[in-house]
Amino acid sequence: MSTTEESVAFDSVAQPLRKYAENPSAFLALNSGTEYFLAPGTxxxxxxxxxGGYLVQFGGVFGPEGEQEKLLKAFLEFARAKRRKVCAIQLQRSDADLYARCGFTVNQVGSSFSLHLPAFTLKGSRFMKLRNKISRAKRSGLRIDEVAYDEVAGEIDALDQRWLRGKGRHVKEIEFLVGQCGGPAQRERRLFVGRVEGAVVAYISYSPAYGSRAGWLHDLSRRDNDVSPGVMEAVNAHAIDTFRTEGAEWLHFGFTPFTRLDPGVEVSAASPVTGKFMRFLADHGEKVYPSASQLAYKEKWAPQLVLPEYLAFHGRARFGAIWQILRVTKSI
Structure with a gap:
């Protein structure tokens, strides 16, 4: 069976996510506007x-390992009955192997970056520039607090609108592969804001990450364009201190497309042509997705873990599927 986001109970998808998800970005599956396929007996x-003619699937199959192949095949039958093709984005390596067995063409599309918090420190020459940026931001009068979203929802919305206008009138807000504020999932997120003279000028939303590397996902973030450099870094450093004090193990910076592409991590079901296209986007795709700036921000924290993530097409690779992924994420 398939249900829309509006008709499925939040806990019916949130519970298996908490129990089985290994993908650090899995919480994004709870975004408003997402549809869900559930099969009887699983x-x-x-x-x-x-x-368009595609069902664009996110993050692999969320369920018991022994049922994932059954559920994926049931989803393919569901898509076939609707006369839709299936493609998938943000698969982990274990997902890639499963999808290859089920007849998918699978290629690396980017990488995810994670910081092991118990071993993290900003001390030492390696982080001198980062410490200086944070200090400069604090000298500008920045105050950082963790707040409930409802307390600042209006200010967050206004900041989002200013941020979007600053990107240019043709830029759309990317969806599906990034998180949200508000909705039924908000009660599980955490929100840190930066204020100057009492006004919210920056924020970072963190979502829970489950599985063997449980912790938090550095998710949606925004700042005013005219704030002091280092504001976002200061907010994140404050959150890191909070998470470490609480005993959290991991901070995940999430997926960045077209980065750290490595032919050595491709699976046997990879398409050479798609691989070349991914590398082309890595070199020339900034207008499609701002990978370079995202990568620079993530790398300044020196993440210890970098893992490949994959794109999959049922059957042969189709550029039409890539186009639909770009459409559904509003990257174009």
């Missing part, structure tokens, strides 16, 4: 969105 689900 505990998990598939998260997807419809785009």
């Amino acid at each position: 505990e998990g689900f598939v998260a997807y969105r419809t785009a």
Whole structure:
């Protein structure tokens, strides 16, 4: 069976996510607007969105390992009955192997970056520039607090609008592969804001990450364009201190497309042509997705763990599927 986001109970998808998800970005499956496929007799689900003739699936199959192949094949039958093709984005390596067995063409599309918090420190020459940026931001009068979203929802919305206008009138806000504020999932997120003279000038939203590397996902973030350099870094450093004090193990910076592409991590079901196209986007794709600036921000924290993430097409690779992924994420 398939249900829309509006008709499925939040806990019916949140519970298997907490129990089985290994993907550090799995919480994004709870974004508003996502559809869910659930099969009778299985505990998990598939998260997807419809785009043209495709069902664009996110993050692998969320369910018991022994049921994932059954659920994926049931989803393919569901798509076939709707006369839709299936493609998938942000698969982990274990997902890539499963999808290859089920007839998918699978290619690396980018990488995810994670920081092991118990070993992290900003001391030493390696982080001198980062410390200086944070100090400069604090000297500008920055105050950082963790707050409930409802307390600042209006200010967050206004900041989002200013941020979007600053990107240019043709720029759309990327969806599906980034988080949200508000909605039923908000109660599980954490929100840190930076204020100057009492006004919110920056924020970072963190979502829970589950599985063997449980912790927090550095998710949606925004800042005013005219704030002091280092504001975002200061907010994140404050959150890191909070998470470490609480005993959290990992801070995940999430997925960045078209980065750290490595032919050595491709699976046997990879398409050479798609691989070349991914490398082309890595070199020339800034207008499609701002990978370079995202990568620079993530790398300044010296993440210890970098893992490949994959794109998959049921059957042969189709550039039409890539186009629909770009559409559904509003990257174009």
